[in-house]
Amino acid sequence: MKSKLTIVAALVSIACTGIPLQAEETEIMNRKYAIVGVVYTQCDVEKGLLTQEQADDALRDSIKYNPEKKGAFEWATTSPNGKEAVQALMPYVDDDCIISIATEEQFMELILPYIK
Numbered sequence: 001m002k003s004k005l006t007i008v009a010a011l012v013s014i015a016c017t018g019i020p021l022q023a024e025e026t027e028i029m030n031r032k033y034a035i036v037g038v039v040y041t042q043c044d045v046e047k048g049l050l051t052q053e054q055a056d057d058a059l060r061d062s063i064k065y066n067p068e069k070k071g072a073f074e075w076a077t078t079s080p081n082g083k084e085a086v087q088a089l090m091p092y093v094d095d096d097c098i099i100s101i102a103t104e105e106q107f108m109e110l111i112l113p114y115i116k
Contacts, residue, residue: 030072031082031115032108036099037062038076039089043097085114 041055050058059077063070076082088110094100101107 027072028112028115030069031075031085032111033066033069034072034076035082035085035089035111037073038082038086039093039099040097042086042090043093047097049097081114085111088114 037059041050041058044050045052045055059073063073076086089099089101092099092101092110099107101110
């Protein structure tokens, strides 16, 4: 029985050491999602496809359907780093408001300095 307890304690310890890393990865993914959402709505506003009010409503809808990303959307729209990440992507947005970056690695290279 004592050896089982030791094994269980070791497994719990190993499992818990990965939690901060998983939380950080989740936060990065949420911020990435929020940045892209803000880029799309900002592009639509600039093209005259949406008013700023409609864009704000669209972002609120995204938060409503993805409440776990609320903090990421707030970060992307209010923090200096979030706003800079959005602006870093704007030159890569084409006429159809699609972000045209060749690879995920290039995308992450652009936004990672702002996310961390």
